[in-house]
Amino acid sequence: MAVQAFPAIAAVIPAAGVGQRMQADKPKQYLRLHGKTVLEHSVRPLLALEAVTACYLALSEQDPYFAATGLTDPRIVRVNGGSERVHSVFNALQQIDAARYPWVLVHDAARPLVRVSDIQLLIERCLAAGHGGILATPVRDTMKRGRQQVNCTVDRTDLWHALTPQFFPTAALRQAIAGALAAGVAVTDEASAMEWAQQPVLLVEGHSDNLKITRPADLQLAAFYLEQPR
Ligand SMILES: Nc1ccn([C@@H]2O[C@H](COP(=O)(O)OP(=O)(O)OP(=O)(O)O)[C@@H](O)[C@H]2O)c(=O)n1
Numbered sequence: 001m002a003v004q005a006f007p008a009i010a011a012v013i014p015a016a017g018v019g020q021r022m023q024a025d026k027p028k029q030y031l032r033l034h035g036k037t038v039l040e041h042s043v044r045p046l047l048a049l050e051a052v053t054a055c056y057l058a059l060s061e062q063d064p065y066f067a068a069t070g071l072t073d074p075r076i077v078r079v080n081g082g083s084e085r086v087h088s089v090f091n092a093l094q095q096i097d098a099a100r101y102p103w104v105l106v107h108d109a110a111r112p113l114v115r116v117s118d119i120q121l122l123i124e125r126c127l128a129a130g131h132g133g134i135l136a137t138p139v140r141d142t143m144k145r146g147r148q149q150v151n152c153t154v155d156r157t158d159l160w161h162a163l164t165p166q167f168f169p170t171a172a173l174r175q176a177i178a179g180a181l182a183a184g185v186a187v188t189d190e191a192s193a194m195e196w197a198q199q200p201v202l203l204v205e206g207h208s209d210n211l212k213i214t215r216p217a218d219l220q221l222a223a224f225y226l227e228q229p230r
């Protein structure tokens with residue numbers, strides 16, 4: 001069956017974080033994983049898609065590591081990151097011609113295990129629905145809210161972990177993020193800005209091994225997953 005022809009897509013990779021929770025000697029997107037940087041693992045599945053004809057990498061202005069990666073694809077455009085993830089994404093979005101790239105795919109530099117098949121599923125489902133969406137996995141555990149002790153159990157019905165990539169119409173996303181930031185809304189993923197703008201967000205179940213490298217143990221877990229048949 002022929003793979004559906006997608007419209008031209010711009011990818012945005014927020015990669016300007018410092019990785020404080022990782023407690024490493026460099027930002028986690030530059031830690032090594034099976035011979036490549038986490039960043040290279042995270043970017044390659046997007047560049048594997050023919051429809052991705054531009055890839056905006058939001059990097060710290062002082063980033064001394066990027067030049068040493070194997071990332072020389074001519075589609076890559078370097079933009080300056082911002083103080084928070086949302087600002088890095090917004091800086092990139094402002095560089096994108098929404099007429100040329102009506103759709104944008106935003107993927108964390110710290111998610112090295114995303115599968116091309118999951119990205120294709122997300123794009124297909126969103127194009128069929130006519131609006132944006134996110135990869136996500138259902139919550140498995142009983143969820144508690146509290147600090148030193150439990151305050152309550154959170155009903156986990158229809159509760160999901162939001163993953164990336166997240167796929168939205170470029171102009172609508174840019175407008176939603178601008179509005180949400182101006183309204184002082186916390187925007188930790190693209191979907192939260194679209195929700196604030198009362199835009200529909202499709203939930204597309206992806207693989208639960210699409211983890212975000214966040215704390216030290218995550219790198220070992222990612223290496224384990226890479227050693228499994230995928
Ligand atoms: N100012 C920022 C902060 C984060 N990110 C990126 O957003 C992604 C997800 O953010 P997170 O996991 O929170 O990364 P860090 O902010 O680096 O981690 P920490 O909060 O532990 O410092 C990462 O790829 C990170 O590089 C970014 O581009 N710009």
Ligand SMILES: C[C@](O)(CO)[C@H](O)COP(=O)(O)O
Binds near residue numbers: 162163189212
């Ligand atoms: C965007 C994200 O990966 C969705 O789960 C997540 O919010 C990014 O991590 P952060 O720590 O919230 O920046």
